[in-house]
Amino acid sequence: MGINLKERWVIFLVAFCCILFFSGASVISFFLFETFENFLAQQNAHSRQHYPLWAQSGANFTVSNVTVFHQDDQLYQGAYKPYVITTALTAQDYRANTSCILRIKGTVNNTGEGTAYDGSLHIVAMSNEGVAIDSNQPFALTAHMRLGLDFSLPYNGSAITNCTITPFYLDAAHLPQNMP
Secondary structure, three states: OOOOHHHHHHHHHHHHHHHHHHHHHHHHHHHHHHHHHHHHHHHHHHHHHHOHHHHOOOOOEEEEEEEEEEOOOOOOOOOOOOOEEEEEEEEEEEEEOOOEEEEEEEEEEEOOOOOEEEEEEEEEEEEOOEEEEEEEEEEEEOOOOEEEEEEEEEEOOOOEEEEEEEEEEEOOOOOOOOOO
16 A cells, blocks of 8 residues: 555655744744844944953053942831942942043942932042042832843053942932923
């Protein structure tokens, strides 16, 4: 007994569908891989903008640790209020002939019961010449949320000796005063 025409047609259709399915999966996989590769290339280019010392070929630079002072005062007390603290903060001074960068890493935690609105970290970095950096880095934290930090701040002048990082935030959403 041989395979009749109807059975051959079914086998052909099943084989054709399998080939079509695997071809489509291959095309989609290739597209996703290309998209991911482009995303990584953009991230790499973006990181070079933040860390120009590393992007310069043959640049000589020095890295030194900077003393970090935490100013974590509980701004609000009571139930359902936020309480933002900084943990494991480190600062490193990257210096080269052409540019200087202060890189800050660590975490910000909202250990309170409420949302911290309009949050920002106020960073004041001091050098031998005085204030080298006075900047704010925004953040948003809901209750019991943790946020990892890794950012850089460019500056000019002598080496950073220390920096103070203070979280500021509100315990309620801020609405504009003059709403039409």
